[in-house]
Amino acid sequence: xxxxxxxxxxxxxxxxxxxxxxxxxxxxxxxxxxxxxxxxxxxxxxxxxxxxxxxxxxxxxxxxxxxxxxxxxxxxxxxxxxxxxxxxxxxxxxxxxxxxxxxxxxxxxxxxxxxxxxxxxxxxxxxxxxxxxxxxxxxxxxxxxxxxxxxxxxxxxxxxxxxxxxxxxxxxxxxxxxxxxxxxxxxxxxxxxxxxxxxxxxxxxxxxxxxxxxxxxxxxx
Amino acid sequence: xxxxxxxxxxxxxxxxxxxxxxxxxxxxxxxxxxxxxxxxxxxxxxxxxxxxxxxxxxxxxxxxxxxxxxxxxxxxxxxxxxxxxxxxxxxxxxxxxxxxxxxxxxxxxxxxxxxxxxxxxxxxxxxxxxxxxxxxxxxxxxxxxxxxxxxxxxxxxxxxxxxxxxxxxxxxxxxxxxxxxxxxxxxxxxxxxxxxxxxxxxxxxxxxxxxxxxxxxxxxxxxxxxxxxxxxxxxxxxxxxxxxxxxxxxxxxxxxxxxxxxxxxxxxxxxxxxxxxxxxxxxxxxxxxxxxxxxxxxxxxxxxxxxxxxxxxxxxxxxxxxxxxxxxxxxxxxxxxxxxxxxxxxxxxxxxxxxxxxxxxxxxxxxxxxxxxxxxxxxxxxxxxxxxxxxxxxxxxxxxxxxxxxxxxxxxxxxxxxxxxxxxxxxxxxxxxxxxxxxxxxxxxxxxxxxxxxxxxxxxxxxxxxxxxxxxxxxxxxxxxxxxxxxxxxxxxxxxxxxxxxxxxxxxxxxxxxxxxxxxxxxxxxxxxxxxxxxxxxxxxxxxxxxxxxxxxxxxxxxxxxxxxxxxxxxxxxxxxxxxxxxxxxxxxxxxxxxxxxxxxxxxxxxxxxxxxxxxxxxxxxxxxxxxxxxxxxxxxxxxxxxxxxxxxxxxxxxxxxxxxxxxxxxxxxxxxxxxxxxxxxxxxxxxxxxxxxxxxxxxxxxxxxxxxxxxx
Ligand code: FES
Ligand code: FES
Numbered sequence: 039x040x041x042x043x044x045x046x047x048x049x050x051x052x053x054x055x056x057x058x059x060x061x062x063x064x065x066x067x068x069x070x071x072x073x074x075x076x077x078x079x080x081x082x083x084x085x086x087x088x089x090x091x092x093x094x095x096x097x098x099x100x101x102x103x104x105x106x107x108x109x110x111x112x113x114x115x116x117x118x119x120x121x122x123x124x125x126x127x128x129x130x131x132x133x134x135x136x137x138x139x140x141x142x143x144x145x146x147x148x149x150x151x152x153x154x155x156x157x158x159x160x161x162x163x164x165x166x167x168x169x170x171x172x173x174x175x176x177x178x179x180x181x182x183x184x185x186x187x188x189x190x191x192x193x194x195x196x197x198x199x200x201x202x203x204x205x206x207x208x209x210x211x212x213x214x215x216x217x218x219x220x221x222x223x224x225x226x227x228x229x230x231x232x233x234x235x236x237x238x239x240x241x242x243x244x245x246x247x248x249x250x251x252x253x254x255x256x257x258x259x
Numbered sequence: 260x261x262x263x264x265x266x267x268x269x270x271x272x273x274x275x276x277x278x279x280x281x282x283x284x285x286x287x288x289x290x291x292x293x294x295x296x297x298x299x300x301x302x303x304x305x306x307x308x309x310x311x312x313x314x315x316x317x318x319x320x321x322x323x324x325x326x327x328x329x330x331x332x333x334x335x336x337x338x339x340x341x342x343x344x345x346x347x348x349x350x351x352x353x354x355x356x357x358x359x360x361x362x363x364x365x366x367x368x369x370x371x372x373x374x375x376x377x378x379x380x381x382x383x384x385x386x387x388x389x390x391x392x393x394x395x396x397x398x399x400x401x402x403x404x405x406x407x408x409x410x411x412x413x414x415x416x417x418x419x420x421x422x423x424x425x426x427x428x429x430x431x432x433x434x435x436x437x438x439x440x441x442x443x444x445x446x447x448x449x450x451x452x453x454x455x456x457x458x459x460x461x462x463x464x465x466x467x468x469x470x471x472x473x474x475x476x477x478x479x480x481x482x483x484x485x486x487x488x489x490x491x492x493x494x495x496x497x498x499x500x501x502x503x504x505x506x507x508x509x510x511x512x513x514x515x516x517x518x519x520x521x522x523x524x525x526x527x528x529x530x531x532x533x534x535x536x537x538x539x540x541x542x543x544x545x546x547x548x549x550x551x552x553x554x555x556x557x558x559x560x561x562x563x564x565x566x567x568x569x570x571x572x573x574x575x576x577x578x579x580x581x582x583x584x585x586x587x588x589x590x591x592x593x594x595x596x597x598x599x600x601x602x603x604x605x606x607x608x609x610x611x612x613x614x615x616x617x618x619x620x621x622x623x624x625x626x627x628x629x630x631x632x633x634x635x636x637x638x639x640x641x642x643x644x645x646x647x648x649x650x651x652x653x654x655x656x657x658x659x660x661x662x663x664x665x666x667x668x669x670x671x672x673x674x675x676x677x678x679x680x681x682x683x684x685x686x687x688x689x690x691x692x693x694x695x696x697x698x699x700x701x702x703x704x705x706x707x708x709x710x711x712x713x714x715x716x717x718x719x720x721x722x723x724x725x726x727x728x729x730x731x732x733x734x735x736x737x738x739x740x741x742x743x744x745x746x747x748x749x750x751x752x753x754x755x756x757x758x759x760x761x762x763x764x765x766x767x768x769x770x771x772x773x774x775x776x777x778x779x780x781x782x783x784x785x786x787x788x789x790x791x792x793x794x795x796x797x798x799x800x801x802x803x804x805x806x807x808x809x810x811x812x813x814x815x816x817x818x819x820x821x822x823x824x825x826x827x828x829x830x831x832x833x834x835x836x837x838x839x840x841x842x843x844x845x846x847x848x849x850x851x852x853x854x855x856x857x858x859x860x861x862x863x864x865x866x867x868x869x870x871x872x873x874x875x876x877x878x879x880x881x882x883x884x885x886x887x888x889x890x891x892x893x894x895x896x897x898x899x900x901x902x903x904x905x906x907x908x909x910x911x912x913x914x915x916x917x918x919x920x921x922x923x924x925x926x927x928x929x930x931x932x933x934x935x936x937x938x939x940x941x942x943x944x945x946x947x948x949x950x951x952x953x954x955x956x957x958x959x960x961x962x963x964x965x966x967x968x969x970x971x972x
Binding site: 113115116120123124125127128129130131132133134135136137139140142169170171173174179183186187188190192193194195196197198199202220221222224225227228229230231232233234235236237238 | 285287289290294295296300301363364365439442443489523721722861863864867869871897902903905907910
């Protein structure tokens with residue numbers, strides 16, 4: 039779900055445990071050595087792995103969440119989701135499966151939606167993390183949040199933070215989505231209560247699109 | 260069945276309503292879209308510990324000993340308890356063995372791995388047909404896996420079939436379906452010398468209180484259950500469950516609150532499901548289209564929920580047949596079969612969706628055989644006048660007359676140019692429901708004009724909080740946002756469990772009564788000689804006169820304001836790709852009645868939800884057991900498929916508002932007919948029927964004769 043990094047050279051130094059760094063190194067080799075060199079790959083891997091090993095005990099981890107800095111002590115195996123919900127108090131981010139299938143844990147990493155259950159907290163260091171608690175500024179709902187409330191795109195609401203984050207990321211990339219765009223952007227989010235039709239309506243409304251039929255005609259407030 | 264007739268002069272809904280029956284935003288929507296809403300799984304009580312359950316990897320075993328000592332050696336682990344003391348028999352894969360509590364999830368994971376279980380595997384059986392066979396492994400030692408049901412006959416069925424002009428037969432099967440609310444089951448429990456507090460993800464705070472009190476041998480008055488927000492239930496979240504009791508025991512041992520939420524895997528194994536069904540149906544009609552004879556045999560599994568005390572029965576596998584239709588000659592024979600799998604539990608409209616799938620399928624095939632229109636055929640044989648009207652309204656809205664074509668396989672094969680075939684179908688629903696007369700509510704009015712309504716009910720996502728605000732706002736002439744609603748606490752007046760579409764008809768009358776009493780009291784207590792009507796524009800002035808006083812009033816559910824018996828019909832249009840077998844639902848038209856509508860927008864959302872869930876039942880959802888190992892093969896969302904964003908069709912909802920009937924619930928009827936309507940549309944598209952849910956591509960291709968049947972015969 040993470041968008042390709044537009045400025046790979048700007049990526050912060052994260053230490054070699056970062057899968058992101060690992061993948062980047064891997065990608066560079068693939069490009070430079072088109073024809074041969076599985077050996078070069080192996081050598082590069084060895085170099086990456088040799089640099090620094092962390093854990094299994096707790097290590098200091100610094101996270102930047104909604105503009106605030108969190109200094110935590112975490113085992114390297116702790117996921118970003120676990121760090122947010124259980125070690126810190128960002129419980130707006132929900133856990134529905136802990137295995138990349140429901141989207142309830144969606145947060146923004148440098149603006150791109152990710153499943154926070156699929157990233158280790160240590161990997162998230164150096165990135166700007168936005169959770170659902172970080173959207174509304176000074177108590178003012180964002181257009182996406184407002185539209186979710188107005189179109190009743192929340193029932194039990196357990197999936198809602200994830201949908202709101204996915205929709206927020208979509209509208210940043212694509213301010214005028216079609217219904218199909220909305221469905222695609224939210225296809226990584228499950229809702230057991232059945233808010234899907236309302237989610238599409240809400241995101242289109244947030245994008246400033248015309249309210250289509252099915253509009254509750256006489257909503258109070 | 261209507262509620263008892265109210266006495267003259269009794270409480271009544273206002274003739275004209277300002278808020279009730281309109282659409283009010285969910286008053287807790289803002290808390291939900293900002294992440295402020297605290298769900299049971301979000302609770303971080305002071306000093307809380309993480310809890311986890313160790314589950315059986317055997318489908319059946321004799322457990323001699325569970326050694327928890329190594330778990331307690333794991334750094335960070337504070338408590339460990341066995342699920343049961345002494346030797347015991349395990350009867351399904353995923354049954355609870357022990358639980359641990361510790362300072363982190365990671366510590367708990369390590370501790371679960373450290374626990375040593377000494378057990379002898381036992382023979383097991385997980386498939387319904389295998390469990391019925393002679394010599395099958397016994398699920399319970401005390402009862403047979405299966406005892407055929409006793410036939411029940413009304414009229415003279417064998418003779419009646421001889422009089423029929425057309426008869427159809429079919430063997431319909433439906434899978435075990437898993438609830439999978441997005442928030443798993445679980446609680447945070449704190450057990451101190453003062454008693455127990457449980458923050459529960461539950462549909463019934465009272466049921467959790469009573470269940471914990473019973474299991475822990477405490478007075479019910481010493482157990483408090485709080486559910487401010489919870490993430491869905493669908494019938495399975497009643498009582499504390501094994502997980503709640505284990506959390507309490509861990510809390511006692513650790514001297515700290517324990518949050519024990521199930522994992523997604525746990526959720527699929529041990530906390531309820533909808534029983535399967537295997538329905539042999541024979542249905543016949545006279546030449547004039549009147550249904551005349553019905554013969555029905557059915558079995559299904561409720562896992563270990565069948566067999567034990569009921570000697571082969573029980574578990575909720577029996578279906579209400581011939582469902583909504585009037586047939587003079589009926590014979591039914593049903594029984595549940597026990598297998599080594601997690602027990603069934605109530606699941607949104609228990610027994611109705613499978614009944615609807617079988618019966619409505621037979622209805623369509625019979626209509627085709629008789630050469631009559633399926634909608635007209637239903638109107639002729641369904642005695643319910645509201646549903647008859649709904650069929651007419653729905654057919655019009657859907658364009659049934661233009662869209663319906665009698666299926667003819669030969670003509671279809673010639674007529675369609677490409678691989679896509681379209682079809683339409685319909686089905687009807689029926690549900691009882693009704694209000695719970697033990698529901699109470701209390702209201703406080705303050706001198707600054709603010710109002711608080713308190714009720715010991717929980718909002719499971721249906722919009723109960725908002726319903727309460729709507730009714731109170733109606734009485735006081737205020738806007739719903741001006742009402743502070745407090746729910747989800749056993750310290751408030753008793754509310755109903757949220758099941759069976761009973762919540763709205765329970766709470767609406769109680770709140771109307773409490774608010775009416777409060778308004779009357781305000782009038783006298785504030786000595787409002789100059790203000791004749793304290794409502795609306797006069798509200799602030801009237802309340803100011805309370806001075807240092809507060810109006811506190813209570814109310815109870817009253818007869819005559821709610822009722823039971825909701826209907827509903829749904830129409831489906833599908834496109835089937837005959838090359839790859841994929842079914843796409845393009846459109847659903849849903850026509851429903853629920854008496855007096857309290858809040859239109861949340862009522863419509865409930866119907867959306869029922870349809871989306873019914874879509875999953877029709878096309879995607881099925882628990883798959885492995886007969887060789889006895890395990891559940893798809894205990895997660897990557898292999899147990901729910902309807903996703905892209906699967907959800909265009910949905911058109913028509914609500915019949917019938918205020919004269921009083922308030923009726925809508926949660927169950929909205930999901931009943933969806934799968935049957937979709938299955939009928941698929942049969943209409945293909946000219947052959949897929950007799951088995953879910954309608955997978957493989958089953959479609961098999962019905963078309965393109966691949967062998969994937970379902971065991
Ligand atoms: S909790 Fe991360 S995708 Fe489900
Ligand atoms: S609103 Fe309940 S899961 Fe989406």
